[in-house]
Amino acid sequence: MITLTRKLKKETTVSNGPPITDASKRVSVRDRLLVKEVQEMEQTLPGTCHVNFENPNELFNITLTVSPDEGYWAGGTFHFHIYVTEDYNMAPPEVKCLTKLWHPNISEEGDICLSLLRQNSIDSLGWAPTRRIKDVVWGLNSLFTDLLNFDDPLNLQATELYLKDKEAFRQKVNDYVKQYAKR
Amino acid sequence: MADEENSSDRADGDTPKPEKMFTLKKWNAVAMWSWDVECDTCAICRVQVMDACLRCQAESKTGSGKQDCVVVWGECNHSFHYCCMSLWVKQNNRCPLCQQEWSIQRMGK
Numbered sequence: 173m174i175t176l177t178r179k180l181k182k183e184t185t186v187s188n189g190p191p192i193t194d195a196s197k198r199v200s201v202r203d204r205l206l207v208k209e210v211q212e213m214e215q216t217l218p219g220t221c222h223v224n225f226e227n228p229n230e231l232f233n234i235t236l237t238v239s240p241d242e243g244y245w246a247g248g249t250f251h252f253h254i255y256v257t258e259d260y261n262m263a264p265p266e267v268k269c270l271t272k273l274w275h276p277n278i279s280e281e282g283d284i285c286l287s288l289l290r291q292n293s294i295d296s297l298g299w300a301p302t303r304r305i306k307d308v309v310w311g312l313n314s315l316f317t318d319l320l321n322f323d324d325p326l327n328l329q330a331t332e333l334y335l336k337d338k339e340a341f342r343q344k345v346n347d348y349v350k351q352y353a354k355r
Numbered sequence: 356m357a358d359e360e361n362s363s364d365r366a367d368g369d370t371p372k373p374e375k376m377f378t379l380k381k382w383n384a385v386a387m388w389s390w391d392v393e394c395d396t397c398a399i400c401r402v403q404v405m406d407a408c409l410r411c412q413a414e415s416k417t418g419s420g421k422q423d424c425v426v427v428w429g430e431c432n433h434s435f436h437y438c439c440m441s442l443w444v445k446q447n448n449r450c451p452l453c454q455q456e457w458s459i460q461r462m463g464k
Contacts, residue, residue, distance in 0.1 A: 200413070201409050201410050201413055204409055204413065205400070208401070262443060262446065263446075291446070292446065292447070293447075296449075296454040298447075300447075300451040301398070301439070301451050302398045302452060
């Protein structure tokens with residue numbers, strides 16, 4: 173993050189001089205937005221979340237860890253990869269769940285059904301450039317509590333099991349947590 | 356001696372003025388101003404609408420982009436950089452702030 177800020181600073185000082193060569197390639201709009209957003213996100217991070225950047229020069233590659241402290245998935249640790257595309261913030265980030273889990277809105281392959289990650293949406297719940305990375309983090313975190321939605325399932329079997337037998341659902345969630353999402 | 360002084364003081368006026376506690380020697384006036392718009396920051400790129408948008412700032416090499424980057428007001432009275440909004444309406448023709456269908460009320464600086 174520090175290096176990116178320095179890069180931005182360097183760019184502004186260079187812009188008055190001769191044309192910039194490829195060596196100090198211009199910083200994209202996405203990266204400019206991220207410098208501000210990442211700082212804001214880290215300050216407002218929920219207690220159950222942790223973010224990590226494998227490469228501090230690539231703020232667009234974010235690893236999020238959610239450790240729910242209530243609900244069916246309490247006790248598990250779930251990893252997500254957030255990739256902020258070059259089209260940000262006209263397009264939402266791409267998110268994958270890296271931890272296998274039994275959840276109505278997250279497939280076993282890691283695809284996620286979260287309204288604000290939808291690019292095209294006729295309602296007001298989809299992506300909008302007014303949304304920020306912190307909203308994505310809060311949304312993912314809430315999928316384990318408030319935003320858990322059995323009416324709009326991605327994992328149909330999980331929903332069917334829940335509707336049929338809540339105790340069996342709880343048991344299966346626990347089995348997955350023990351096997352794949354141990355803290 | 357002391358008596359004489361007192362009597363001459365009294366002769367100055369019927370009501371002696373109390374000694375001033377403070378004297379104003381210097382003062383600075385401070386004025387504040389802001390743009391007369393409902394939202395002065397573009398909610399898309401988060402730069403003041405009266406400045407060039409983030410995209411134009413990143414792309415302009417000579418500074419000419421600053422003149423071309425204008426403000427657009429929607430019928431909903433929300434304002435954005437024209438550059439930012441034209442990119443967004445390609446995907447979703449709604450105001451990102453109020454979700455109303457987007458139609459331009461006016462453009463300019």
